[in-house]
Amino acid sequence: MKDDEHWRDKLTPDEYWVCREKGTERPFTGEYWNTEEDGVYHCRCCGEPLFLSDSKFDAGCGWPSFFKPASDDVIEETPDYSHGMSRTEITCKQCGCHLGHVFTDGPQPTGLRYCVNSLSVKLDKK
Numbered sequence: 575m576k577d578d579e580h581w582r583d584k585l586t587p588d589e590y591w592v593c594r595e596k597g598t599e600r601p602f603t604g605e606y607w608n609t610e611e612d613g614v615y616h617c618r619c620c621g622e623p624l625f626l627s628d629s630k631f632d633a634g635c636g637w638p639s640f641f642k643p644a645s646d647d648v649i650e651e652t653p654d655y656s657h658g659m660s661r662t663e664i665t666c667k668q669c670g671c672h673l674g675h676v677f678t679d680g681p682q683p684t685g686l687r688y689c690v691n692s693l694s695v696k697l698d699k700k
């Protein structure tokens with residue numbers, strides 16, 4: 575784990591707020607919510623490959639949404655009871671970067687919707 579100063583230095587104030595302070599960007603404003611380009615979505619903080627464009631789908635929610643991670647061991651899931659809701663927070667397993675939340679209303683084959691802030695990831699286009 576890197577310290578706070580490292581991330582303040584490396585990230586923009588908006589990125590820092592979302593990634594390290596668990597902020598949420600406003601829907602339909604992020605860089606990737608309606609992106610359909612092929613590539614790999616990496617962690618904005620540490621560069622770990624987290625999601626593939628193959629598993630991205632249009633959930634109509636205004637954030638990039640995926641039905642599965644790039645691999646089984648890159649995402650950490652944690653119960654989140656903030657804001658009076660019961661949700662499951664998702665973070666990058668490698669560096670603890672806040673990504674968003676995972677919901678159970680996604681499409682098959684997983685039935686999951688990984689709802690991610692554009693500011694938490696960076697698309698490496700094919």
Ligand SMILES: [Zn+2]
Nearest residue numbers: 617620666669
């Ligand atoms: Zn990371």
